[in-house]
Amino acid sequence: MDSSRISVRYAKAAYEFALERGEETRLYEDMKRLSNHFFSFASMSRVMEDPTVSSKEKEKILITAGGASVSESYKKLIRLIIENKREKYGLFIALMYQTWYRKRKGVVITKLITTGGVSEEIKQKVIRMVAEETKENVDLETIKDPDIIGGFILELEDERLDASVKYQLNQLKQQLKV
Numbered sequence: 001m002d003s004s005r006i007s008v009r010y011a012k013a014a015y016e017f018a019l020e021r022g023e024e025t026r027l028y029e030d031m032k033r034l035s036n037h038f039f040s041f042a043s044m045s046r047v048m049e050d051p052t053v054s055s056k057e058k059e060k061i062l063i064t065a066g067g068a069s070v071s072e073s074y075k076k077l078i079r080l081i082i083e084n085k086r087e088k089y090g091l092f093i094a095l096m097y098q099t100w101y102r103k104r105k106g107v108v109i110t111k112l113i114t115t116g117g118v119s120e121e122i123k124q125k126v127i128r129m130v131a132e133e134t135k136e137n138v139d140l141e142t143i144k145d146p147d148i149i150g151g152f153i154l155e156l157e158d159e160r161l162d163a164s165v166k167y168q169l170n171q172l173k174q175q176l177k178v
Helices: 003-021 024-040 043-049 055-065 072-083 087-105 120-134 165-177
Strands: 107-114 137-144 151-156 159-164
Touching: 003 024, 003 072, 003 087, 024 043, 024 055, 024 072, 024 087, 043 055, 043 087, 055 072, 055 087, 072 087, 087 107, 107 120, 120 137, 120 151, 151 165, 159 165
Parallel strands: 107 137
Antiparallel strands: 107 151, 151 159
């Protein structure tokens, strides 16, 4: 069975189980932390595929990667994954759960990239603006990137509004080359 089918099955089942317990949003946050750990620590995938690492150790690693206080649904899902020897699909299950959750809850991922921090007031304005435009709930992630020099970049699913100084300078540079 391929990884996408396995991931979809586990993600859907986890969502339904968590929904019954009223923990689907908490599980969504747990799964975001888990996938972030997989991306931050490349060795995590190798550990999950390593047959010399015990199931208990893998379970401990995955539960810890979910955060300081994970939901019971998360713990049960991790135990099920370990029990069925599906730990190598952990990242894919986490990503698929997030996709499934957003689809069911009508959530759109939005990233606001700036050179520095963003005030809570600005975050709320961006959330309201995007929510009005998309008619969906907004999951806003703020990212600091000093390379953009100034301004901002707003990413909404597969769309990108680049109002950064870096982009404007590159545009000017291109015009001067002609």
